[in-house]
Amino acid sequence: MLFWIISAFLTVAVAVSLLLPLLKGSGRIRLEAEGEAAVYRDQLKELERDKGLGLISDEDAAYARAEIGRRLLAISPGEGQDAPVGPGVARKTRNSLAQAFVILCLPAIGLSLYLAEGNPGMPDQPLSARLANPGGNIELMVAQVERHLASNPDDGAGWDVLGPIYVQMNRLQDAEQAFRNAIRILGPTADRMSALGETIMARNDGIVTEDARMAFQAALKIEPNNPRADFYLALALEQSGRRDEALAAFQAIAAASPPEAPWMPLVNQHIATNGGQVAQATAPNVTAAAPAAPTASAAPGNPSAEDIAAAQSMADEDRNAMIRGMVDSLDQRLKDDPNNFEGWMRLVRSYAMLREPDRATDALKAGLQAFPASGAEGQQLIALARDLGLNVEEALQ
Numbered sequence: 495m496l497f498w499i500i501s502a503f504l505t506v507a508v509a510v511s512l513l514l515p516l517l518k519g520s521g522r523i524r525l526e527a528e529g530e531a532a533v534y535r536d537q538l539k540e541l542e543r544d545k546g547l548g549l550i551s552d553e554d555a556a557y558a559r560a561e562i563g564r565r566l567l568a569i570s571p572g573e574g575q576d577a578p579v580g581p582g583v584a585r586k587t588r589n590s591l592a593q594a595f596v597i598l599c600l601p602a603i604g605l606s607l608y609l610a611e612g613n614p615g616m617p618d619q620p621l622s623a624r625l626a627n628p629g630g631n632i633e634l635m636v637a638q639v640e641r642h643l644a645s646n647p648d649d650g651a652g653w654d655v656l657g658p659i660y661v662q663m664n665r666l667q668d669a670e671q672a673f674r675n676a677i678r679i680l681g682p683t684a685d686r687m688s689a690l691g692e693t694i695m696a697r698n699d700g701i702v703t704e705d706a707r708m709a710f711q712a713a714l715k716i717e718p719n720n721p722r723a724d725f726y727l728a729l730a731l732e733q734s735g736r737r738d739e740a741l742a743a744f745q746a747i748a749a750a751s752p753p754e755a756p757w758m759p760l761v762n763q764h765i766a767t768n769g770g771q772v773a774q775a776t777a778p779n780v781t782a783a784a785p786a787a788p789t790a791s792a793a794p795g796n797p798s799a800e801d802i803a804a805a806q807s808m809a810d811e812d813r814n815a816m817i818r819g820m821v822d823s824l825d826q827r828l829k830d831d832p833n834n835f836e837g838w839m840r841l842v843r844s845y846a847m848l849r850e851p852d853r854a855t856d857a858l859k860a861g862l863q864a865f866p867a868s869g870a871e872g873q874q875l876i877a878l879a880r881d882l883g884l885n886v887e888e889a890l891q
Contacts, residue, residue, distance in 0.1 A: 505600075505601050505604065508600075530565075531566060534562050534565055534566040535566070537562050538559065538562055538563075538566075541555055541558050541559055541562065542555075632659070632663070635659075636656070636659060636660075636663070639652055639655065639656050639659075640656070643656070647675075648679055649679075650675070650676050650678075650679030650680035651680070653672045653673075653675040653676040653679065654672075654676040654680060654686070656668075656672045657669050657672035657673040657676060657689060657693075658689070660672055661689075661693060661696070661868065662868045662869075664868070666693055666696050666697045667697065669693045670690065670693045670694060670697065673686060673689055673690040673693060674690065677690065682712055682713075682716060683716060684713040684714075684716045684717035684720050684722075684723070685713075687709045687710070687712045687713035687716065687723075688709070688710065688713045688720070688722050688723055688726075690706075690709045691705075691706040691707070691709035691710045691713070691723070691726060692706075692726070692870075692873075694706040694709065695726070696873075700877065700880075701733060702726055702727075702729055702730035702733055706726070706730075707726075707727065707730050710723040710726045710727050710730075711723070711727065714727070719750055721747055721750070721751055721755070721757055722757075724743065724746070724747050724750075725744075725747060725757060725760075725761065727743065728740050728743030728744050728747065728764070729764070731743055732764065732767070732768060737768045737769065738768075740764070740768050741765065741768040741769060741770045744761050744764045744765045744768065744770070745765060745770060747761050748761050748762065748765065754836075756835055756836055756839075756871075757874070759836060759839040759840055759843065759878070760839065760874050760877065760878055763843060763878055763881055763882075764881070767881055821841070821844045821845070821848065824837060824840060824841050824844070825841055825857070828841060828857075828860070828861075829860075832860065832861075832863070832864040833864060834864075835861075835864075835865055835871045835874075838857065838858075838860070838861030838864065838865065838875060839861075839874070839875065839878060841857045841861070842854050842857045842858050842861060842875065842878060842879060842882070842884070843878060843882065845857055846882040846883075846884060851883075851884060851885070854879075854882065854884055855879075855884050855885055855888055855889050858875060858876075858879050858884060858886070858889040859889045861875050862875060862876075862889060862890070867890060876890075
């Protein structure tokens with residue numbers, strides 16, 4: 495009931511605000527008409543005075559009296575007479591129609607729209623209630639954590655949880671601050687320092703800045719031989735033009751990593767980019783199609799050792815046909831089971847090496863559907879595509 499009382503009050507307030515100018519306009523019209531009538535009456539008096547002084551003939555006085563009387567009747571019709579249509583009457587008619595529209599039509603239209611689209615029986619949901627029960631709304635959950643941290647800024651666990659969520663929401667500046675707060679309160683760990691470094695990189699379009707490099711170095715001090723930090727420090731050397739040092743760093747990562755490690759395709763790509771030889775690259779075309787990953791169970795669609803040995807003795811045409819068959823087989827397997835990050839890395843690289851950039855871009859799009867760009871795997875796919883010279887922006891659309 496309170497809702498309808500408030501609605502009625504607001505409707506009246508709006509109607510009055512719209513009617514005031516129209517009512518003032520009607521008042522002005524009446525004042526103008528009264529002023530004109532007074533002028534015509536004065537003219538009749540002057541006419542009688544001139545006639546009495548002999549300044550005007552009776553015939554002329556009669557014509558003048560008739561004209562003045564006609565004008566007087568036009569603005570102030572007598573009882574029982576129809577008002578002639580003049581500018582003042584037309585304005586008065588328009589004002590009357592506008593007043594009727596404001597009084598009758600606007601409330602009726604508003605009420606009809608609300609009954610059709612609104613929900614007057616829906617209970618109110620104050621912000622505090624929505625924050626207390628956010629359901630699956632990620633933004634409300636983030637707001638709930640932010641509200642908690644506003645009153646408990648030293649809750650390191652809250653900052654630790656909020657940092658990765660900010661990254662997923664692409665709120666990179668907030669993510670960096672959250673990671674720094676978690677490190678300040680809870681202390682540095684290899685994962686927190688690496689996450690901080692990656693966030694700084696993301697804010698700088700993938701460039702390993704000095705702040706990011708220091709974060710990765712701190713991660714290595716805590717956890718030596720951390721491949722995540724080692725990779726980005728090697729990437730920093732590559733970006734600064736120190737290709738020999740970058741090559742040595744990427745080769746060290748490859749030597750310390752198991753062949754089936756998910757980061758190995760990207761590491762091998764950077765080794766090749768910096769002029770190095772990828773391990774087991776005895777058959778260049780085969781390696782280009784599917785870089786080192788010897789076990790089919792760990793990497794579906796990859797050539798086995800027997801396949802590589804057979805390829806070495808093949809003619810170029812037969813070898814290329816074999817490579818094409820393996821790539822097509824891998825493509826089909828990924829369509830059936832897209833949850834295979836290593837497979838998408840190999841497929842993108844294989845199509846690029848086969849000089850089919852359109853199919854490589856399509857593979858990148860499909861890979862990013864399974865592993866979104868906001869995640870670590872998606873970022874690796876994007877980095878690989880950029881290194882291969884693919885149109886990453888088209889894939890992200």
